[in-house]
Amino acid sequence: MNEILQQRIESVQAGKNITHAQIEAKRSLREQLDSDLEAFLKNGGKVETLPRGYSGLSDELKPTQKMRSIMSASVAQARALSDNPSVIAWREAKEKGLKHFNGTACITCGSTLRYTSTRSCFSCNKASSLRRAERIRNGKAV
Numbered sequence: 098m099n100e101i102l103q104q105r106i107e108s109v110q111a112g113k114n115i116t117h118a119q120i121e122a123k124r125s126l127r128e129q130l131d132s133d134l135e136a137f138l139k140n141g142g143k144v145e146t147l148p149r150g151y152s153g154l155s156d157e158l159k160p161t162q163k164m165r166s167i168m169s170a171s172v173a174q175a176r177a178l179s180d181n182p183s184v185i186a187w188r189e190a191k192e193k194g195l196k197h198f199n200g201t202a203c204i205t206c207g208s209t210l211r212y213t214s215t216r217s218c219f220s221c222n223k224a225s226s227l228r229r230a231e232r233i234r235n236g237k238a239v
Contacts, residue, residue, distance in 0.1 A: 187216060 104120055138144075178184060183200040190198035190213045200211045203218035210219040 187211075187213065 101117060101120070105117065186198050186200055195213055197210055197219060198213050199209045200216065202209050203211075203221060206218065206220050206224075208218055208220040211217060212219060212222065
């Protein structure tokens, strides 16, 4: 009984609020697992250590390992894109405080002049702006 009281005092001091029944349940579970493991080993069973990221339930990677591989591929792709000449030109223009830079050719008009702030095509933006101004002048809704 003194041992149980000591365990209770230690658990309260550690900030845990567990009851005597919970302590006993954990102790009996621990004893059951130890006896099961001992019986398993006596019957010729072997304990295998699996590589990190694998489960004994399947041969597939755990979800966290899958996510790590996806993320590393994504980072590699992002690094490859940062070596793109258009991205380098945009970054240099942004650092110099320029409003425009020459990037990849626009798929609509073929122009390479782009805004630094939005990376959108200068010519297409200008044409859109002129069309909008014309609609406003004619009294049509924007």
